[in-house]
Amino acid sequence: MSDYSVELYREEGSQSRSVVLSVGPDGAVKLDTYDTGEVVERTWGHEDYEWWVDVPSSQVRKLLFALLRDRYSGRSDAVDEFAAFCKKEGIDYEWDSWR
Numbered sequence: 001m002s003d004y005s006v007e008l009y010r011e012e013g014s015q016s017r018s019v020v021l022s023v024g025p026d027g028a029v030k031l032d033t034y035d036t037g038e039v040v041e042r043t044w045g046h047e048d049y050e051w052w053v054d055v056p057s058s059q060v061r062k063l064l065f066a067l068l069r070d071r072y073s074g075r076s077d078a079v080d081e082f083a084a085f086c087k088k089e090g091i092d093y094e095w096d097s098w099r
Helices: 038-044 057-072 078-089
Strands: 004-011 015-023 029-037 048-055
Touching: 015 038, 029 038, 038 048, 048 057, 057 078
Parallel strands: none
Antiparallel strands: 004 015, 015 029, 029 048
16 A cells, blocks of 8 residues: 555557556655566566566655755756745645845
8 A cells, every 4th residue: 555656657559558656654665667568478478567666765865865956956946946846746845035
């Protein structure tokens, strides 16, 4: 069971792929891919193949820092963009300044 889960990508057809991001109740993050189709059958000998990356909750702060650094590095408007992102996603935040 996860607290948050969303399908990030879906491809339908003779080859199908689904990519799902989830965050579990303990805060662990999982990015999971599930493939089905003829190529999977020929390659693996059965109709589906799944692989994933798990990040334990103990590493989520490090992951968050790395993702935010990657997204906002080199951007002079990073603070405004980050505030707008939080607002759009319904994430509580405080904006403040010092004069």
